Amino acid sequence: MIKPFDSHTGKVVPLDAANVDTDAIIPKQFLKRIQKTGFGQFLFYDWRFEDGKENEDFILNKPEYKDASILLARKNFGCGSSREHAPWALEDYGFRVIIAPSFADIFYNNSFKNGILPISLENEQINYLFQQAEDPEYQLSIDLKNQTVKGSDGFSASFEIDDYRKWMLMKGLDEIGSTLINENEIGQYEKQHKIYYTSSRS
């Protein structure tokens, strides 16, 4: 079940990097598990750990940022591999919102299916938030219904999200169930639709 998302208030950890790829979010050695759970411990593994020990310089390891639930990053977040292990790891670690100027396509889709809200804001807004988030106590409140992000300093921005994704996320709905409402139409479509290779199946 997806956790329904209505509103969220939390601390913000600034990860000052562009093009954060899903290999960095969850390195390949952790993709062999066949469950969906328990990936948080491996999040950003090669950045968080050095020879098995925590890398103190990495922002997520700073004690004052450890309970942040909003991740702030630069453009093209989540690029590369389609691995859904990336949002599984982010969610399991405790992130519910990711704010960046832009997201890679597949990652953006995958996030919604795991109760994570990716929010795109303008570059100037992102730059401002990076400054504010230098204070680990800085908090943002996200209101999905009204599509707003508000800061403890009076920062206020609205964000775009299409109505369908918003509704699915607010309700925590299973998309398969919603598609199967149209199961008859799928059956009708199949009767007239030609797929050539099926004739060559033995």
Place this chain on the structure above:
Amino acid sequence: MGKTMYEKIWDRHLVHEEKGQPGILYIDLHLVHEVTSPQAFEGLRVSGRKVRRPDLTFATMDHSIPTLNRSFPFKDEVAQKQVEALDKNCRDFEIELYDLNSRNQGIVHVIAPELGLTQPGQTIVCGDSHTSTHGAFGALAFGIGTSEVEHVLATQTLKQYKSKTLAINIEGELPQGTTAKDLILSMIGKFGHDFATGYVMEYRGDAIKKLSMEERMTVCNMSIEMGARAGLIEPDETTFHYIKGRQFAPKEEEWEAAIQDWKQLYSDADASFDEVVTFNAEEVTPKVTWGTNPGQVAGITEKVPSPEELPEDQQLAARKALDYIGLKPGTRIDETPVDVVFIGSCTNSRIEDLRKAAEIVNGYKVAENVRALVVPGSYQVKKQAEQEGLSDIFTEAGFEWREAGCSMCLGMNEDIVQPGERCASTSNRNFEGRQGRKARTHLVSPEMAAAAAIEGKFTDVRNWNVKKIEGIRQ
């Protein structure tokens, strides 16, 4: 107003449309591998659902499998469990599986075209971002996450928003000594790593038409490295010729009908794209990436750039990349040594790739201190290369000759680049840690990788003294 090829394929597959909602798009071919599917099958079990169309679903093992000794037990128990899970899932849900004993096994994006499963006008998905490869046939093909894998298994459809369309008009001809890999790396370098995010892009122009099917696959494979949802190339005689006679190709009267159908798959002259850009193929030179994303790329005769020379918004990323990759600005690319050479991956592991690499390697030896391996894309590619004598050329030169799989492209098996080592790789991603923790990846063509293996450093393959292969058995 005419339609783009993308719109034609979209319209043919639209099952249901409702205002304010994504459309329900029918999926013709669902490819499955061991890494991104176990949680999807588990999801089906938990909710008591079946696979709607096992006959439109094909599975293989490629990502985490060893390429040396493939018999059980694997050295890596966790990888073995994942492979066993796929085997059980395919048996339970009655899905065709090309396992490690199958003649059809291989990298998922190599085997589907090879078997003739990939055909123009289809919708093709897989839990793998390099599904964009199949766009080379004029099929709408894209990578999906595991939740969507489960969605396709259960419904044979996906909820999709229509993408914006982007045409890349490629003018002129590829210069002698340059390849499809150099072309796509050049385009990513010029336009940027996230240039096509949200778009389905169509590669157009004579330079594309002149490419072989396998070269087109190399180009479309890396569409995702520009952020594109999918890449498309209009099907033509090259496409039809490639498909004809393959195992799953249409036969006899159906072949004629299929050709007529596929010939409709072009963007109409009056179709409008959301974005149109041009690229001059004449500018292409043999390329080597210097950074940690595929857009950070330079020509073989160039130098590693100084971050200050780059546009301001790229400087921070360039500094971080150079720090990771261990190169100083101003270093000549062709004086940069390599420790490892990897020829393989869904980008460049097909028979033509191996032939071209073997042509460079023939009569030479791999440089001392260089570890070089060739990992064919599929069992069939491997067998063919052995029949043609290519494997002998590689092994006599000192290359390791492996079984088919993804291998060192992403290092999920034991084929890993060690910390600090520099690898010339024919794969598609030079991300930090991609080939191994602290591994330094430089993306190149098969020819450039082969030459780097011999010289022990990057070398301009245009100046290579090719020793003709005698008695080749093609």
